[in-house]
Amino acid sequence: MRYITFALPKGRLAEKTMELLEQTGITCPEMKEKGTRKLIFVNEELKLKFFLAKATDVPTYVEYGAADIGVVGRDTIMEAGRKLYEVLDLGMGRCRMCVCGPKEAGELLKHRELIRVATKYPHIAKDYFYNRKHQTVEIIKLNGSIELAPIVGLSEVIVDIVETGTTLRENGLEVLEEICQLSARVVVNQVSMKMEYERISRILGDLRKLLTEGQ
Ligand code: PRP
Numbered sequence: 001m002r003y004i005t006f007a008l009p010k011g012r013l014a015e016k017t018m019e020l021l022e023q024t025g026i027t028c029p030e031m032k033e034k035g036t037r038k039l040i041f042v043n044e045e046l047k048l049k050f051f052l053a054k055a056t057d058v059p060t061y062v063e064y065g066a067a068d069i070g071v072v073g074r075d076t077i078m079e080a081g082r083k084l085y086e087v088l089d090l091g092m093g094r095c096r097m098c099v100c101g102p103k104e105a106g107e108l109l110k111h112r113e114l115i116r117v118a119t120k121y122p123h124i125a126k127d128y129f130y131n132r133k134h135q136t137v138e139i140i141k142l143n144g145s146i147e148l149a150p151i152v153g154l155s156e157v158i159v160d161i162v163e164t165g166t167t168l169r170e171n172g173l174e175v176l177e178e179i180c181q182l183s184a185r186v187v188v189n190q191v192s193m194k195m196e197y198e199r200i201s202r203i204l205g206d207l208r209k210l211l212t213e214g215q
Contacts, residue, residue, distance in 0.1 A: 003042075004048050004196060005048075005068050006049065006067060006069050007061040008070075009054070011055075013055070013071060013072075014071070016092055017071045017184075020211075024206035025206070026046065026048065028041050028043050039053075051067065055076050058072040058076065058187075059072060060082065062187050067189070069186060069192070070188075071184060073184055074180075074182045078124050079124055083190060087185075087188050088185065088211075090186060090211070091183055092184040093182070095182050096178055097182055098162045098177065100160060100168055102173055102174075109157065114136055116154070117137045117155055118141075118150070118157075118159075119146060119159040120142060120144065125137075125159040126139055128179050140154065140155055147160070161182065
């Protein structure tokens, strides 16, 4: 029997995912060793492998089949634009992708002005403004602290994740438009889904059952 491989994003989401999997009988004691710098973990008995990757790389590993199953935020999936099956909403890390800015920028949006949009998510921003709003904008890619951009005059608005809204509030910005809802999702490689249909659908079925029971 071949291994089924999971790609998990380093950090809290990986820990939370393992907690969920444990409740379905999938464990990986090796992963719990304190202070380990290992990147890949094996459960020989169940023929499963788990590796920890940077979140933005998870869709890449899954598309190429280096991992059969991945867990990652919907923001990362949308931005990556890779060919994957998105099969399950884990309901964790719920937040929203929004267009934000100072209140006045709402007028610029309404009148479809040629504005500058700063974001860590250029593909999502482009898709939203060009394909959904039919508005031409200039997109400026940043790597973090996006809220700075409208404050220092780099852009009129931003496209960013809003969770509690605290960052916006504390910087005099607000949500102007909501693009979509986000949360952690399970993705599956398209070939693996066919070749290992039974094992993968059992794993997904157990997770789905657990999630609906918990509601
Ligand atoms: C994210 C996001 C916002 C903030 C939203 O940033 O980009 O800045 O969290 O959360 P809130 O609505 O609860 O305030 P993150 O902390 O991931 O860091 P970044 O600025 O480097 O993107």
